[in-house]
Amino acid sequence: xxxxxxxxxxxxxxxxxxxxxxxxxxxxxxxxxxxxxxxxxxxxxxxxxxxxxxxxxxxxxxxxxxxxxxxxxxxxxxxxxxxxxxxxxxxxxxxxxxxxxxxxxxxxxxxxxxxxxxxxxxxxxxxxxxxxxxxxxxxxx
Amino acid sequence: xxxxxxxxxxxxxxxxxxxxxxxxxxxxxxxxxxxxxxxxxxxxxxxxxxxxxxxxxxxxxxxxxxxxxxxxxxxxxxxxxxxxxxxxxxxxxxxxxxxxxxxxxxxxxxxxxxxxxxxxxxxxxxxxxxxxxxxxxxxxxxxxxxxxxxxxxxxxxxxxxxxxxxxxxxxxxxxxxxxxxxxxxxxxxxxxxxxxxxxxxxxxxxxxxxxxxxxxxxxxxxxxxxxxxxxxxxxxxxxx
Numbered sequence: 001x002x003x004x005x006x007x008x009x010x011x012x013x014x015x016x017x018x019x020x021x022x023x024x025x026x027x028x029x030x031x032x033x034x035x036x037x038x039x040x041x042x043x044x045x046x047x048x049x050x051x052x053x054x055x056x057x058x059x060x061x062x063x064x065x066x067x068x069x070x071x072x073x074x075x076x077x078x079x080x081x082x083x084x085x086x087x088x089x090x091x092x093x094x095x096x097x098x099x100x101x102x103x104x105x106x107x108x109x110x111x112x113x114x115x116x117x118x119x120x121x122x123x124x125x126x127x128x129x130x131x132x133x134x135x136x137x138x139x140x141x
Numbered sequence: 142x143x144x145x146x147x148x149x150x151x152x153x154x155x156x157x158x159x160x161x162x163x164x165x166x167x168x169x170x171x172x173x174x175x176x177x178x179x180x181x182x183x184x185x186x187x188x189x190x191x192x193x194x195x196x197x198x199x200x201x202x203x204x205x206x207x208x209x210x211x212x213x214x215x216x217x218x219x220x221x222x223x224x225x226x227x228x229x230x231x232x233x234x235x236x237x238x239x240x241x242x243x244x245x246x247x248x249x250x251x252x253x254x255x256x257x258x259x260x261x262x263x264x265x266x267x268x269x270x271x272x273x274x275x276x277x278x279x280x281x282x283x284x285x286x287x288x289x290x291x292x293x294x295x296x297x298x299x300x301x302x303x304x305x306x307x308x309x310x311x312x313x314x315x316x317x318x319x320x321x322x323x324x325x326x327x328x329x330x331x332x333x334x335x336x337x338x339x340x341x342x343x344x345x346x347x348x349x350x351x352x353x354x355x356x357x358x359x360x361x362x363x364x365x366x367x368x369x370x371x372x373x374x375x376x377x378x379x380x381x
Contacts, residue, residue: 013163020170062155092154094147114162114198115191116169 003029003131006047006054008040008071009089010063014112018058021119027127029055037066041074048080056107056130061090061097069100076105083137085130146212150205157201164194196333203341206262207326210349215256217353219376222250222264222306225257226285229265233272240281242272247286252376253304259349260373263357264308266342267369271310274336276364284309290372303355304375309368315361324357346371 009015015033022031032054034040040059047053057075061068068088075081087108088101101109110126113119168191172184179187226246230237237244253260264285271283290303315323315330322328324347327340350357350371361367 011159013166014159017162017166017170020166024173090155091158092151094151094154096147112158112162114158114165115195116166116173119166 004052004054005029005031005131006040006043006057007031007033008035008037008057008059008063008068009033010035010060014060017116017119018123020116021123022127024116024120025123025127027123027131029127029131037063037068037071040071041066044075044078044081044084048078053081053084055136056085056087058087058089058126061088061092061101069097069104072101072104072106085134085136087126087130146208150208153201153205158198161194161198161201165191165198168194196337196339200339200341203339203345207341207345207348210259210262210345210352215259215352217254217256217374219252220255220257220260221252222260222287222304223248225261225264226250226268229261229268233268236272240272240275242281242283244268244283244285247284250285250287250306251304253306253373254376255353255355255373259353263346263349263371264306266346267308267371270342270369271308271312271367273338274310274312274331274367276313279311282311289375302375303372306371306373307368308371309366311366314363314365314367315359316363317361320359320361 007015007018009018015035019031022029032043034043040057044053044057059068059071063071068090072086072088075084075086082105085107086105087110088097088106089110089112090097091112093111098109110122113122168187171187172179172191223246230244230246236242268283268285272281275281285306285308287304287306290305319330323330324343326344328344329338329340346369347357350373353373355371355373357369357371359367359369
């Protein structure tokens with residue numbers, strides 16, 4: 001089965017740079033992109049229904065209307081999604097955001113690197129751990 | 142940190158750094174994909190765009206840090222200096238290996254009553270300077286130690302005894318006439334192509350130290366390295 005990663009990001013440049021980084025890193029996973037919190041929730045509801053949840057979620061914090069932290073809180077309230085690995089990927093390393101993310105159940109908090117080489121290295125690290133190494137939660141138990 | 146400052150800093154973090162990521166990222170992507178089609182002049186222009194974006198991002202991060210140490214609340218706790226320095230060194234493992242730098246820490250350094258994140262930032266900036274401002278032919282050698290300040294009318298602040306932390310390097314040194322100036326905002330003594338930097342590192346050190354009720358100074362001569370000292374209130378039995 002193809003590995004799918006849900007990428008929640010409203011900035012179109014950051015979406016394109018992430019795609020470039022994934023291609024450069026040669027990651028064996030497909031990025032499914034949505035641009036706001038509502039779309040993320042809709043996509044996850046669909047995937048939970050069909051039994052095809054993503055390997056993990058790359059989630060920006062600052063999103064229009066529904067924030068990344070609100071999406072995270074929603075995920076942790078869903079019986080079929082509450083164990084889904086969620087990685088916050090954001091510009092800001094504000095202490096309040098970091099602590100709130102972990103309080104809400106984030107698995108990881110990463111700051112967006114300033115250049116493409118660093119982003120590519122970050123993608124390699126994330127993919128190696130979450131796609132290849134990490135043992136995923138077992139569904140429906 | 143008050144709400145207005147937090148919002149301001151958040152905006153800088155998020156909204157100003159995003160376009161810089163785009164500039165740097167797409168310039169790099171252009172060099173990746175089109176490098177063979179760009180003439181040397183064009184390739185040089187693209188590299189300059191990417192480098193400028195990265196420099197501006199570093200400057201924004203340093204400005205954010207200066208803003209934090211200048212305005213944020215700093216509730217004091219007992220700070221174990223050995224733990225702080227160990228973490229700083231661990232985070233620089235790769236650079237230390239690449240430069241074959243030697244960092245010698247004379248433990249135990251002791252504890253101070255201060256704001257831990259700010260102490261981390263201050264000592265990290267001093268150690269980073271020691272690693273950076275080294276002559277090309279030399280291997281960086283840094284020593285960190287501490288001592289109680291002798292009480293000669295200067296050994297206490299607000300009734301607490303003082304611990305002086307030293308960070309010594311074998312770097313290029315600093316002329317005496319610049320010993321005060323280097324702690325100013327955006328003050329640089331060398332062109333950026335020789336030693337990259339924003340000119341804010343020591344301004345952050347001084348502001349942070351002073352806000353915690355301490356002092357900072359240095360002893361240095363050109364080509365004879367530098368010894369920075371930071372005085373902070375020693376941890377008492379009540380704060381330990």
